[in-house]
Amino acid sequence: MTQNSSLSLAGLPALSGRVLSAEWRAPAIGIVHLGIGNFHRAHEALYTEEAMLARGGDWGICGVTLQGDVGKRDALMAQDGLYSVVERGPAGVSVTVVRSLVEVLAMPFDRVRLFELLADARVKVVSVTVTEKGYCRDTKTGDADFDHAGVIHDLAHPDNATTVPGILSAALKARRDVGTPPFTVLSCDNLSHNGAALQRVVRSFAARLDATLGAWIAEHVAFPSTMVDRIVPATTDADRESARAALGVTDDVPVPCEPFRQWVIEDRFPQGRPAWEVAGAQLVDDVTPFEIAKLRMLNATHSTLAYLSMLAGFEAISDAVGHAPLRALIHAMMTHEIAPTLDVPASFDLLAYRDALLERYANPALKHRCAQIAMDGSQKIPPRILSSISARLDAGQSFDGLALAVAAWLRFLRGRADDGTSYPISDPMAQRLTELAANAPSPEALVTSILGVREVFPEALANAPVFVESLKVASKALDAGTLIAVDEYLRIFPQT
Structure with missing residues (x-):
């Protein structure tokens, strides 16, 4: 590889010292993640790769940008979904290439592909990091905010949903209608009782569309709560330079973070999950x-x-x-x-x-x-x-x-x-x-x-x-x- 080449699957053999393990089997997609920001890539995606390396499983991730950010999609896919995590601590800087991100989509441009994946029985977890405002939540009632422009749109056009509750409701309805078991919805946002909060938003939205759908979601869909922790700043040119210096190739989308990380998860995954506990996550009854x-x-x-x-x-x-x-x-x-x-x-x-x-x-x-x-x-x-x-x-x-x-x-x-x-x-x-x-x-x-x-x-x-x-x-x-x-x-x- 030359100094001007970019991070890619073809160049990975030359980066054996910068991956978690040289042993790697490209996984099928088992997780769809809504809100593919820096935090997810420094946290859940890294835990998931470590879990697959330790216990196997097809838990490849499809990340989705919900703001039409084709730049992020294109930059990541130009690198075959690869990116580096740049850990900065008092002892220095370490750079690790992550491979668990298999595909990246951008709404609304990739809607057909997104719903194709959400309908796939192999997708067993849909995780979310969109910040609280992305939930379209009425903070007074806890239900969906039915005065929110996006919610109004999605109720009128459920087959063209744009919001998190609209997308999840449409995908869960499609799985229910054909008898595919529902995926688990995993919130990783900094929000108290995040799983319960997201469940209420989605259930209330779905019930407004169809009372039986709301009841089905309440009975059959798991929304475990989590507690996540890692300081992950915005990417700077200095981070790109650190990645380039360590890898010898260009990474346009590295993720800076601290060495510390924590993930506490309520262990409710009816269709299964990665073995996140082997990567240090705490699986508990109540988060x-x-x-x-x-x-x-x-x-x-x-x-x-x-x-x-x-x-x-x-x-x-x-x-x-x-x-x-x-x-x-x-x-x-x-x-x-x-x-x-x-x-x-x-x-x-x-x-x-x-x-x-x-x-x-x-x-x-x-x-x-x-x-x-x-x-x-x-x-x-x-x-x-x-x-x-x-x-x-x-x-x-x-x-x-x-x-x-x-x-x-x-x-x-x-x-x-x-x-x-x-x-x-x-x-x-x-x-x-x-x-x-x-x-x-x-x-x-x-x-x-x-x-x-x-x-x-x-x-x-x-x-x-x-x-x-x-x-x-x-x-x-x-x-x-x-x-x-x-x-x-x-x-x-x-x-x-």
Whole structure:
């Protein structure tokens, strides 16, 4: 191979040191994955290849982009589905070529092929990473959002579905109608009770189409919940260069990530599954304690760092954690406010988990952009931060650090850092939220205005005097400067 050649199946024999094993039998497709982003390729796809290497099975993956991203499809298929995972840790960089991705499709251009696969009895799992907004979910009811334009379209044109609930309902109906056993639907999104949430959306959508279909899905289709964890930033030119230097060929779509990874899965797969446990996944009866711990400890503090950093001017999470007071604040929040709200198995050491998280955040080799983590706050704030606040409030306990985190998000919605630098707001409710933030003349008014957004703040919490006052105090503190507020709030906690 020459330095100008690209990653391909034909060139794999020369890369024997960069694959998990030289032994490899090209598998048939057994998994269709909706939402073929970086996270899936650094997580489920890698676990799946390791499982096949250890125990065999036809669990090749067909990845599907749902936004018509033909560029990603074409780039991956030009490399025969191959790509490299670039692990960046304190000890250095390792590059591994992954082979479990067999095919990539782009909606709506490849609709016929997608539904051909979804009807194939050999496809036993359909997994999903589309973020919560991709579920088209009414956050008040948990059902499908029947006012969503895509849902309206799919109900009127079920044979031309474009949304996740529409696609899954159409595919499951087709299998039911011909007697093919249903595939298992596996959510891998950062969403509390993700499997149950997706099941309710799909079931409610299907029932609106056909009551018998909704009932059949409820009875026959498994939607196990999962907890996933791995820091996977957006791909940069530096990642492409690292892959090229290690492989000696060009990889246009490498995936950067940290060495750490975790996957906890409820073991409900009627048609079978890869042997993910041999790759380190935990198969459990109930994922709830694990997912709540991750949402409140990791995701909540990740979001807290992101919003404080956007205001203070830190670009990456590692930069933010390198600021000693910010690191100390996050440590104190996990120790004194978040960990006490959790009910986990005795084997789960929350303080060790806290320390591991801080070390992961500080990884200098992984520049996880705060702007990326700050996206979609209206969807993330309730399960990540408000859940802990509600638990603390119900117990009559303080939540000052958590209130500062929420206040930082409110201030973030103004689109300006402390030094006046502007940045875009990426959120499904961006227009409404940014207008409310722009029209609030004071920190207190900002709190009052956005607490009225019921999609984010439930009425009981928004009307709790202690919560409202805590937010106003935190919002006013941030008005003096983000890092000044961090120092002020750090003094509230015991010095540990």
